[in-house]
Amino acid sequence: MDLRDKKVSKNKNLLTAAKHACDGLLQALQEERNLKIHVGMAVVISFLGVAFQLSLTEWRWLMLIIFLVILMEMLNTITENLVDLITGGKYHPLAKKVKDMAAGVVLLSAVLALAVGSLIFIPKIINWLYM
Numbered sequence: 001m002d003l004r005d006k007k008v009s010k011n012k013n014l015l016t017a018a019k020h021a022c023d024g025l026l027q028a029l030q031e032e033r034n035l036k037i038h039v040g041m042a043v044v045i046s047f048l049g050v051a052f053q054l055s056l057t058e059w060r061w062l063m064l065i066i067f068l069v070i071l072m073e074m075l076n077t078i079t080e081n082l083v084d085l086i087t088g089g090k091y092h093p094l095a096k097k098v099k100d101m102a103a104g105v106v107l108l109s110a111v112l113a114l115a116v117g118s119l120i121f122i123p124k125i126i127n128w129l130y131m
């Protein structure tokens with residue numbers, strides 16, 4: 001890859017910065033299977049939220065955990081890319097440690113999301129089944 005013409009200077013204005021941010025989000029979505037799964041689940045859960053007519057407080061919790069998991073997945077992706085950049089794809093025990101820890105962060109946020117989601121939806125599902 002010829003990097004001579006590639007720009008590495010600071011963004012000149014907010015619009016250019018926003019465009020690069022959107023490029024980054026799109027690229028992560030295209031390349032990361034787990035991110036696609038999380039976004040897909042966020043869409044399904046949002047539809048469920050509408051179907052079960054969640055309260056404002058329940059929506060606040062739901063949006064918080066949805067964004068938390070997606071943000072953690074993005075940070076995991078950034079970490080993986082940085083580690084690959086530094087190691088050049090070669091095995092290193094520290095690279096393993098960093099990648100495993102970053103994956104652990106995603107796992108923790110997913111456990112929290114599962115707990116909060118269960119607290120919100122399980123009573124509503126039981127109520128719906130036995131009403």
Ligand SMILES: Nc1ncnc2c1ncn2[C@@H]1O[C@H](COP(=O)(O)OP(=O)(O)OP(=O)(O)O)[C@@H](O)[C@H]1O
Nearest residue numbers: 034076080087089090091092093095096099100103
């Ligand atoms: N350079 C490396 N040195 C040592 N171990 C590594 C290295 N790269 C990856 N690993 C190990 O392989 C695992 C998978 O790494 P990889 O980069 O493929 O993540 P991934 O499976 O794509 O993660 P995700 O599913 O979150 O995208 C890491 O958790 C780590 O244990």
